[in-house]
Amino acid sequence: MTVFDRFQPPGTEPPYVAECEWCRGEIRAGDEVKRIDDAGGYVHNGFGYDCATRYAEERIYDASGVIDEHRNVN
Ligand SMILES: [Zn+2]
DSSP states (O other): OOTTGGGSOTTOOOOEEEEBTTTOOEEETTOOEEEOTTTOOEEEOSTTOOHHHHHHHHHHOSOOSOBOTTSOBO
């Protein structure tokens, strides 16, 4: 559901095209998205969504913090 859904009369939603790989919500034609390179799916990237950022952080990084001389990240 997008922030604009409430302004549309019932029955006029754009066609469903995919499921968001992060929030599992509906992606409809006209939504702003990012396509995932290796998996081929889509994530929301429009106003009010942080699906693309959160998906990338989950898949790309496994630690966050300060690195020490032994390359440990705490
Ligand atoms: Zn999403």
